[in-house]
Amino acid sequence: MMTFYLDRLLMIIDQSPSYSPLTKKAYRADVRHFCTHAETIDIPSLHRYITLLKQTYAPTTVARRIHALATLFDALVAERALVKNPLAHIKKPSRPLPKHRTAFSYTDARRVIETLQDDTVYAFYFLLLHTGLRFTEARQLHLMDLDLIERQLFVRHGKGQKTRYLPLHDELITVLTRYLDQQTNTDYLFVNNTGRLLDPNQTRKQLRLASQQVLNRTLRPHDLRVTFATTLYREHHADLLTVMRLLGHSDAKTTQQYILPSSEVARSSINRLTPTMHQ
Incomplete structure (x- = not known):
């Protein structure tokens, strides 16, 4: 099952005209990581996966990966490869406040x-x-x-x-x-x-x-x-x-x-x- 989702998600990323090359590279890494560690795309699996991310990565990385997956899951729903987006029913990690930038005149x-x-x-x-x-x-x-x-x-x-x-x-x-x-x-x-x-x-x-x-x-x-x-x-x-x-x-x-x-x-x-x- 996850092999099917992986193939579909990678195809969605590659065919999207709105993603820059760097964004596509990041999204590919995100979906490969998710498909390696998740059993399927449902609410229990997403809860377990988010817990894993929080134990492994910085809050900024966790928020970015979850927001990326939410966007890609919407695309799966649009093409009817997924009935509904489980992340729509899960409170997503909030993005950390941006760090203060150093001022250079x-x-x-x-x-x-x-x-x-x-x-x-x-x-x-x-x-x-x-x-x-x-x-x-x-x-x-x-x-x-x-x-x-x-x-x-x-x-x-x-x-x-x-x-x-x-x-x-x-x-x-x-x-x-x-x-x-x-x-x-x-x-x-x-x-x-x-x-x-x-x-x-x-x-x-x-x-x-x-x-x-x-x-x-x-x-x-x-x-x-x-x-x-x-x-x-x-x-x-x-x-x-x-x-x-x-x-x-x-x-x-x-x-x-x-x-x-x-x-x-x-x-x-x-x-x-x-x-x-x-x-």
């Missing part, structure tokens, strides 16, 4: 990026800081996605396969133009010296080492996305809907998690103060 983020020696990596992170793009979105950009005449960028690999257009900052256009003058590739926007896409681990490592040297803190690519959103909203008074659309969110509640509260920004600024020696 635009100035501090810019200082770190300006120390990067690799021209491609510099242009890559300059783009992230001025567009709020996700790391994967920026890494998969094609040259044809960049329109310097209309001063905009087409994001074709958004989360959930959503596309969007982004306006380009004046200085960002200058940086990208200078970068492209040195490139000979004709496909992807950002490639290494061998013509391949940037290595994710090495690219992240360069930002991490630079930030530890400059700020004595670790600046991650996703922090640039938070800095972009917070700076637009707090300092340049962009409305929430505009920030939401630029980030590619479909829910304003998600966007609000990216805009750091004023108290958090202030606390982060205070924490960067260092004592001085008085003569």
